Amino acid sequence: MKPSITIIIASLLFSTLSQAIEITDVQIAGSGCSVAVGGQDLIPVVGSVDRFGIPLMMNIEKQIAPSLVRKSCMLSMSVKLQAGQKLQILDVSQKVRLLAGAGAKASTQLEVFLAGQSGVPLKAEVSAANKIVRSNQVLNSVGVVAESACGKDVVVRANSSVMLQGSARARVNTEALALSMRIVTCP
Numbered sequence: 001m002k003p004s005i006t007i008i009i010a011s012l013l014f015s016t017l018s019q020a021i022e023i024t025d026v027q028i029a030g031s032g033c034s035v036a037v038g039g040q041d042l043i044p045v046v047g048s049v050d051r052f053g054i055p056l057m058m059n060i061e062k063q064i065a066p067s068l069v070r071k072s073c074m075l076s077m078s079v080k081l082q083a084g085q086k087l088q089i090l091d092v093s094q095k096v097r098l099l100a101g102a103g104a105k106a107s108t109q110l111e112v113f114l115a116g117q118s119g120v121p122l123k124a125e126v127s128a129a130n131k132i133v134r135s136n137q138v139l140n141s142v143g144v145v146a147e148s149a150c151g152k153d154v155v156v157r158a159n160s161s162v163m164l165q166g167s168a169r170a171r172v173n174t175e176a177l178a179l180s181m182r183i184v185t186c187p
Helices: none
Strands: 012-016 019-029 051-054 058-062 068-080 085-100 104-114 122-127 133-147 154-166 170-174 177-185
Touching (some): 019 177, 058 068, 058 154, 085 122, 085 154, 104 133, 104 170, 122 133, 154 177
Antiparallel strands (some): 012 019, 058 170, 068 154, 085 133, 085 170, 085 177, 104 122, 104 154
């Protein structure tokens, strides 16, 4: 029997509020991702010690046919916690651009949560009856979006999906997902 081998794609150490966040694996997967599926790196936001960009991006377009296109892109990020600590996910945001030609509809949805929990879906949609409709929006949730149990390692997940439908051209572009993560001491 061969010994098992663990491969760590990314091992990052960020200090947050005198606590450390140890992220051991950031994976992107799905049928609609604009970046290569597999291991990715977090992008620290300049001027912030606890806010990060994640390349959970899509650029999906359909012409007149087919009448329905569905694509998704998902994130899985492993975080190690020490005894007496829990992880909070805060202030999630993602910029989206939508376009729908006459007779088409374009929609996108984002959900950020911890494995074993459910999140609150954030949605954007445009529908066009007679002329092209364009919209630039920000999917966002302010405050604590998710909180882990005390002292247990956790997996942060995000699911992003796009649906284009109708008899005309439609498009959705999503930019990098931005979120804050912080370690807090358990009461």
